[in-house]
Amino acid sequence: MPKISYAQAGTDALIEEMQRDPTTFHLATSAQDELVKEFGADRVRATPIAEGAFTGIAIGAAGSGYRPIINWGMITFSFVAMDQIVNQAAKIHYMFGGQAKFPITFRASVGGGRRVAAQHSQSPYSMFMNLAGLKMILPSTPYDMKGLLKSAIRDDNPVISFESNRLMGVEGDVPEGDYTVPLGVADIKREGSDVTLVALAWLVHEGLAAADTLEKEGVSVEVIDPRSLVPMDEAAIHASVQKTGRLVIADEAGPTAGASAEIITVVTEDRETFAKLKTPPKRVCALHVPIPYSPGLEDHVFPDRDNIVAGIREVLDAG
Amino acid sequence: MTLTREKQIEMLRSMQTIRRFEERASDDYQAGAIYGVVHCYIGEEAVAVGVCAALNRDDQIISTHRGHGHCLAKGADLNRMMAELYGRQTGYCKGKGGSMHIADFSIGMLGANGIVAGGIPIVTGAGLAAQLEGKGRVAVSFFGDGASNAGPFHESINIAATWKLPMLYVCENNLYSAGTIAADTLALSDVAARAAGYGIPGVVVDGNDVMAVYEAAEAAVSRARAGQGPSLIECKTYRWRGHTERPGQEDPRPKEEIEEWRQRDPINRFATNLTDQGLLTEEAWQQMDDEILAAIEDAVKFSEASPFPDPEAAVEDIFAD
Ligand SMILES: Cc1ncc(C[n+]2csc(CCOP(=O)(O)OP(=O)(O)O)c2C)c(N)n1
Numbered sequence: 001m002p003k004i005s006y007a008q009a010g011t012d013a014l015i016e017e018m019q020r021d022p023t024t025f026h027l028a029t030s031a032q033d034e035l036v037k038e039f040g041a042d043r044v045r046a047t048p049i050a051e052g053a054f055t056g057i058a059i060g061a062a063g064s065g066y067r068p069i070i071n072w073g074m075i076t077f078s079f080v081a082m083d084q085i086v087n088q089a090a091k092i093h094y095m096f097g098g099q100a101k102f103p104i105t106f107r108a109s110v111g112g113g114r115r116v117a118a119q120h121s122q123s124p125y126s127m128f129m130n131l132a133g134l135k136m137i138l139p140s141t142p143y144d145m146k147g148l149l150k151s152a153i154r155d156d157n158p159v160i161s162f163e164s165n166r167l168m169g170v171e172g173d174v175p176e177g178d179y180t181v182p183l184g185v186a187d188i189k190r191e192g193s194d195v196t197l198v199a200l201a202w203l204v205h206e207g208l209a210a211a212d213t214l215e216k217e218g219v220s221v222e223v224i225d226p227r228s229l230v231p232m233d234e235a236a237i238h239a240s241v242q243k244t245g246r247l248v249i250a251d252e253a254g255p256t257a258g259a260s261a262e263i264i265t266v267v268t269e270d271r272e273t274f275a276k277l278k279t280p281p282k283r284v285c286a287l288h289v290p291i292p293y294s295p296g297l298e299d300h301v302f303p304d305r306d307n308i309v310a311g312i313r314e315v316l317d318a319g
Numbered sequence: 320m321t322l323t324r325e326k327q328i329e330m331l332r333s334m335q336t337i338r339r340f341e342e343r344a345s346d347d348y349q350a351g352a353i354y355g356v357v358h359c360y361i362g363e364e365a366v367a368v369g370v371c372a373a374l375n376r377d378d379q380i381i382s383t384h385r386g387h388g389h390c391l392a393k394g395a396d397l398n399r400m401m402a403e404l405y406g407r408q409t410g411y412c413k414g415k416g417g418s419m420h421i422a423d424f425s426i427g428m429l430g431a432n433g434i435v436a437g438g439i440p441i442v443t444g445a446g447l448a449a450q451l452e453g454k455g456r457v458a459v460s461f462f463g464d465g466a467s468n469a470g471p472f473h474e475s476i477n478i479a480a481t482w483k484l485p486m487l488y489v490c491e492n493n494l495y496s497a498g499t500i501a502a503d504t505l506a507l508s509d510v511a512a513r514a515a516g517y518g519i520p521g522v523v524v525d526g527n528d529v530m531a532v533y534e535a536a537e538a539a540v541s542r543a544r545a546g547q548g549p550s551l552i553e554c555k556t557y558r559w560r561g562h563t564e565r566p567g568q569e570d571p572r573p574k575e576e577i578e579e580w581r582q583r584d585p586i587n588r589f590a591t592n593l594t595d596q597g598l599l600t601e602e603a604w605q606q607m608d609d610e611i612l613a614a615i616e617d618a619v620k621f622s623e624a625s626p627f628p629d630p631e632a633a634v635e636d637i638f639a640d
């Protein structure tokens with residue numbers, strides 16, 4: 001199987017889906033050469049820097065039979081389009097009684113680690129999870145990037161693809177040609193029996209490294225990557241926690257009202273799973289601060305493999 | 320540009336239907352049968368009807384919070400509209416939308432919208448779809464003078480102008496945005512003048528003259544269908560009623576001003592015009608009005624007889640399957 005990068009896997013997904021479906025087109029504030037060459041300037045357009053307008057344009061085109069793919073660049077810039085995302089895209093299918101479909105893919109990079117400070121280092125997916133009417137994926141490998149993005153493009157709803165900028169250059173095995181990864185199906189990255197680690201995006205990789213470390217101490221960690229946040233594969237998380245009785249969540253976002261909080265609630269609200277818990281769940285998240293610039297500050301804010309190891313030990317020590 | 324007698328009579332019927340529909344909606348709102356908030360279009364009927372008369376069924380429009388007129392002018396069904404206001408299962412949106420969120424995608428009506436200027440980018444996307452499709456369809460954005468001060472208007476018009484999208488931007492300048500006088504938030508006397516900033520035609524028309532509106536729309540539609548891009552049409556008009564139907568709102572508008580605009584009633588003007596031309600008799604006009612009132616009465620009966628949605632349906636239609 002060829003090894004390609006996470007970023008390239010995204011582009012490959014786009015190219016294959018745009019070849020497959022003539023109703024797809026692409027809008028972003030810059031037009032990627034590779035795409036323009038293949039599909040022409042009509043289907044691959046550079047927009048003015050007007051995120052609100054081109055997000056809305058996607059909605060209207062989707063409601064008129066097209067399947068737009070939008071790249072906001074960074075999730076940061078999507079905030080300029082908040083009305084169109086929150087009041088329009090998320091609600092339009094519902095508000096109008098399901099009359100029309102709005103198949104739109106929104107791509108955006110998330111995460112920190114690039115020394116670009118607060119405005120350009122964000123992982124605000126839970127802000128979007130809080131809205132009913134949007135699906136969202138969070139791939140952690142090149143394989144999942146291509147497979148999930150294809151599913152997102154084929155989905156008949158607005159789907160946001162949160163793409164970790166720490167992973168852009170990471171390479172992995174990606175089969176050539178068509179395959180999809182369904183939305184709402186978690187990936188058990190590693191089986192284990194002592195503790196369940198639900199890790200998101202970049203922290204899947206840190207979590208696997210942490211599991212290696214702990215294995216040497218005789219601790220068996222089950223690592224789960226939910227892969228999509230909406231819909232969330234709750235069944236996979238329940239099954240794992242029922243088996244291990246312990247839960248740690250690793251997320252690059254801050255903890256407050258985050259995906260991590262949601263996952264804990266999913267677990268503790270379920271009687272059967274709650275009954276199997278041996279210790280309180282634990283979150284290993286970023287600190288609840290805007291992301292600072294200076295390397296020592298930034299690294300202090302984000303969790304890594306060491307923090308995950310420490311978090312897991314804490315849970316194990318608790319009983 | 321001469322329209323057939325039939326077409327002109329249809330336009331008059333459409334205008335009067337909007338007026339009678341809203342008179343009834345307002346009464347039923349006061350009576351508690353319609354909930355939330357209702358914004359009436361009465362006094363501005365010539366704009367929606369004049370523009371929609373220049374459109375085909377598969378052309379698309381988007382509306383605002385003041386949306387009943389646009390829906391009806393595009394050919395929406397009275398029963399399903401009234402039932403939506405009544406919050407019934409048989410309404411256009413199965414009772415999920417109400418007055419501010421009526422849509423009928425099957426006739427190219429992409430929805431009323433509760434966010435000022437929120438619909439402008441969306442319908443610009445319909446314009447992009449029309450361009451990509453290449454079948455000569457056009458898309459029309461209706462919005463108020465207030466919306467013309469908001470970012471989405473400027474961003475969308477710039478994109479449409481640059482990409483030469485087959486669009487009409489129709490500003491309904493009723494001189495107020497809610498309780499605010501337009502001139503207090505808009506440095507130009509004409510919104511249409513802004514078109515120059517985007518390199519597209521901008522025209523001011525008497526928004527209470529349905530034929531003038533039609534002619535301006537027709538010219539802009541021809542231009543759009545010919546691939547020459549968007550136009551901005553500003554229709555000077557006036558709403559007769561308060562910003563919403565909620566009782567006891569402050570209204571900054573002088574009584575004399577309201578009365579003056581009532582004298583320019585777009586419906587009376589058009590009916591008189593048709594009568595003068597010998598295209599309409601007094602009896603035919605009366606009969607048309609009776610028919611409209613009967614149809615609205617039927618729509619109310621239909622709504623009253625329709626069930627409310629099953630509360631469990633609240634969790635349906637979040638996603639398309
Ligand atoms: C973004 C936004 N801000 C404020 C409001 C509240 N609001 C509803 S209608 C309205 C006035 C709109 O004026 P205009 O665009 O001229 O339309 P008109 O009501 O005169 O038809 C306002 C401020 C809103 N719905 N959306």
Ligand SMILES: [Mg+2]
Nearest residue numbers: 463464495496
């Ligand atoms: Mg106004």
